[in-house]
Amino acid sequence: DADVTQTPRNRITKTGKRIMLECSQTKGHDRMYWYRQDPGLGLRLIYYSFDVKDINKGEISDGYSVSRQAQAKFSLSLESAIPNQTALYFCATSEPGTSGGNEQFFGPGTRLTVL
Amino acid sequence: QKEVEQNSGPLSVPEGAIASLNCTYSDRGSQSFFWYRQYSGKSPELIMSIYSNGDKEDGRFTAQLNKASQYVSLLIRDSQPSDSATYLCAVEDSGGYQKVTFGTGTKLQVIP
Numbered sequence: 001d002a003d004v005t006q007t008p009r010n011r012i013t014k015t016g017k018r019i020m021l022e023c024s025q026t027k028g029h030d031r032m033y034w035y036r037q038d039p040g041l042g043l044r045l046i047y048y049s050f051d052v053k054d055i056n057k058g059e060i061s062d063g064y065s066v067s068r069q070a071q072a073k074f075s076l077s078l079e080s081a082i083p084n085q086t087a088l089y090f091c092a093t094s095e096p097g098t099s100g101g102n103e104q105f106f107g108p109g110t111r112l113t114v115l
Numbered sequence: 116q117k118e119v120e121q122n123s124g125p126l127s128v129p130e131g132a133i134a135s136l137n138c139t140y141s142d143r144g145s146q147s148f149f150w151y152r153q154y155s156g157k158s159p160e161l162i163m164s165i166y167s168n169g170d171k172e173d174g175r176f177t178a179q180l181n182k183a184s185q186y187v188s189l190l191i192r193d194s195q196p197s198d199s200a201t202y203l204c205a206v207e208d209s210g211g212y213q214k215v216t217f218g219t220g221t222k223l224q225v226i227p
Contacts, residue, residue, distance in 0.1 A: 041219065042203070042218060042219035043203070043217040045215075058214075090158055094213075096213070101164050101213075102214075102215055103149065103161055103164055106158035
């Protein structure tokens with residue numbers, strides 16, 4: 001079974017709709033992240049959470065919100081979707097490596113299309 | 116804005132050759148560096164971490180780090196068609212919270 005799962009895997013929605021992307025992990029990691037990936041722009045951090053009570057904005061948080069329901073669950077919401085939020089969204093988890101580095105493990109991704 | 120720069124490629128190498136992927140970064144205080152492999156339509160997969168200057172080898176992969184030059188590279192020996200993917204360089208920010216900045220990736224094509 002996958003350590004980091006994301007639902008849905010694909011979603012097509014319309015402008016103005018509210019949508020939630022969900023992430024669950026069985027790795028037991030405290031840290032969780034949401035990224036979006038666009039062609040030519042790479043991975044950009046939307047929000048990150050180091051524990052249930054610690055949620056922080058990333059570089060592109062406008063138009064998004066998150067909820068950390070439990071150590072294992074981290075959800076991303078688009079309150080009113082717009083076409084430029086069409087992208088591939090990844091959830092990731094991490095625990096500091098043996099040398100202290102922030103090695104991250106990614107879920108399979110959600111391909112979101114906003115019409 | 117912390118930056119991680121990679122040549123987008125594609126970098127084409129023949130099967131069995133050494134592929135050399137390069138990355139430069141702007142955050143002089145960074146201490147942790149990562150290479151991820153991403154197949155088309157799939158999620159990034161961590162393949163190497165490096166924290167000290169010099170070389171780190173893992174199977175056919177060697178990561179090289181030069182903090183003074185703010186340069187990190189990945190060598191893939193005996194390249195195989197299955198190595199064809201996009202390789203993402205990632206650098207951990209020095210400002211606390213251990214955020215990671217990703218490069219846009221280099222696409223590698225291994226020609227049989």
